[in-house]
Amino acid sequence: MNRRQFFATAAATGPAASSATSSGSRDFSTVRADFPRARTAAYLDNASCHPLSVHTAAALHRYIDWASKEVGEPWWPDWAQARTEAKTLFAKLINAKPSEIAFARSTIEAESNLLNGMAIQASGGNVVTNDLHYSAAIYNYRMRQKDGLEVRIVKHRDWQIDIRDMERAVDRNTRLIAIALVSNVNGYLHDVSKLSELAHANGAYLYADIIQCAGAIPIDVRAMGIDLAACSTYKWLMGVKGFGFLYVREDLQGSVVRPVQHSGGVRFNYAPWVEQPDTGLDEIAFSPVTGPSCYEVSYPSYEGAICALESLKYIHRLGVENIRAHVRALTTRLQKEMPAAGYPSITPPDNESPIVAFAAKDPQRAMEKLRKAGVHAAMRFRNKMRISPSVFNNQEDVDRLLEALA
Numbered sequence: 513m514n515r516r517q518f519f520a521t522a523a524a525t526g527p528a529a530s531s532a533t534s535s536g537s538r539d540f541s542t543v544r545a546d547f548p549r550a551r552t553a554a555y556l557d558n559a560s561c562h563p564l565s566v567h568t569a570a571a572l573h574r575y576i577d578w579a580s581k582e583v584g585e586p587w588w589p590d591w592a593q594a595r596t597e598a599k600t601l602f603a604k605l606i607n608a609k610p611s612e613i614a615f616a617r618s619t620i621e622a623e624s625n626l627l628n629g630m631a632i633q634a635s636g637g638n639v640v641t642n643d644l645h646y647s648a649a650i651y652n653y654r655m656r657q658k659d660g661l662e663v664r665i666v667k668h669r670d671w672q673i674d675i676r677d678m679e680r681a682v683d684r685n686t687r688l689i690a691i692a693l694v695s696n697v698n699g700y701l702h703d704v705s706k707l708s709e710l711a712h713a714n715g716a717y718l719y720a721d722i723i724q725c726a727g728a729i730p731i732d733v734r735a736m737g738i739d740l741a742a743c744s745t746y747k748w749l750m751g752v753k754g755f756g757f758l759y760v761r762e763d764l765q766g767s768v769v770r771p772v773q774h775s776g777g778v779r780f781n782y783a784p785w786v787e788q789p790d791t792g793l794d795e796i797a798f799s800p801v802t803g804p805s806c807y808e809v810s811y812p813s814y815e816g817a818i819c820a821l822e823s824l825k826y827i828h829r830l831g832v833e834n835i836r837a838h839v840r841a842l843t844t845r846l847q848k849e850m851p852a853a854g855y856p857s858i859t860p861p862d863n864e865s866p867i868v869a870f871a872a873k874d875p876q877r878a879m880e881k882l883r884k885a886g887v888h889a890a891m892r893f894r895n896k897m898r899i900s901p902s903v904f905n906n907q908e909d910v911d912r913l914l915e916a917l918a
């Protein structure tokens with residue numbers, strides 16, 4: 513298969529090939545057939561790692577075929593096109609401009625790079641976060657605290673963040689409020705507009721880790737007032753690890769957030785590199801990368817971009833509102849029936865995220881029961897059972913989980 517055939521096939525086998533994914537459809541019954549994982553288990557742990565759809569797996573197989581049998585020059589234009597398209601579809605997903613999106617290798621790395629680029633410590637500013645942010649992000653802040661950065665970590669109250677606690681923590685020296693928009697602990701969805709108002713009223717910026725919600729619930733960075741965001745693709749974007757996206761509001765690029773990894777090239781402007789040196793240029797002239805790519809170094813993963821493109825097409829085709837509605841029916845039932853089965857919820861009622869979590873009295877025994885029944889959920893933080901259904905799950909998966917625990 514040559515490159516042109518590859519791209520033609522990739523375009524033809526997207527979500528359009530699935531009859532269940534016609535735009536605006538709320539019938540998810542045939543979506544299940546797109547995810548082989550649904551046949552091997554009641555897989556309800558998408559917040560850990562989402563399985564690939566057959567469409568994304570096929571795109572990856574085509575890439576592997578190409579990489580093993582055909583790799584070589586010229587290749588740049590075709591792959592560049594796939595990468596650009598993935599950025600555009602991600603921008604559309606969060607209502608950003610493509611010129612505000614960079615590739616990232618990991619959510620945590622992206623957040624760390626943003627912090628470095630904002631030079632908060634040097635300016636004497638502080639960062640406000642909370643204990644429902646991802647633990648590796650908190651670790652990152654704690655390490656910086658040791659280095660002298662002032663970090664304020666607000667504690668949750670009954671598994672929710674009280675905006676008044678955040679208000680008490682923020683002051684005129686706050687440069688950044690950093691949150692996980694949806695918490696990996698219990699799916700708590702922050703009141704992001706209030707946090708954005710709070711940040712902006714104090715001259716600070718709002719960073720949202722969106723890995724536990726991009727692709728699962730609608731995100732509108734403009735309406736929500738999010739200035740900076742990042743996510744990988746291996747959860748609700750149905751892609752692979754080691755690849756993701758970074759959003760930096762256009763007017764903050766290069767000014768408020770400086771690139772900390774130098775990306776670009778140099779031109780040797782002297783013989784024997786050039787016959788006629790350009791007298792208007794330095795001997796070694798810089799060609800910096802401009803736009804959001806200034807936050808990228810070297811080649812972003814092609815495998816990641818191929819999968820992201822295929823999955824983003826699929827998600828757009830299904831419609832994020834439809835995805836949310838489908839998953840909501842499952843989480844609402846879990847919120848009702850798990851407490852009745854002896855597993856009190858630690859997720860607030862009416863929470864709009866795809867994650868629900870429950871306290872287990874005997875976590876080991878509960879996991880044994882699930883394993884025996886071929887049900888996958890996560891047990892985190894000693895005894896918190898996290899259940900995270902997605903597009904391919906149905907009420908029978910929930911039946912299986914509830915029956916196993918009964």
Ligand SMILES: Cc1ncc(COP(=O)(O)O)c(C=O)c1O
Nearest residue numbers: 618619620646692696721723744
């Ligand atoms: C909220 C949250 N942020 C960040 C991460 C880690 O993301 P990455 O592997 O992209 O750095 C996770 C992983 O589970 C997560 O749940």
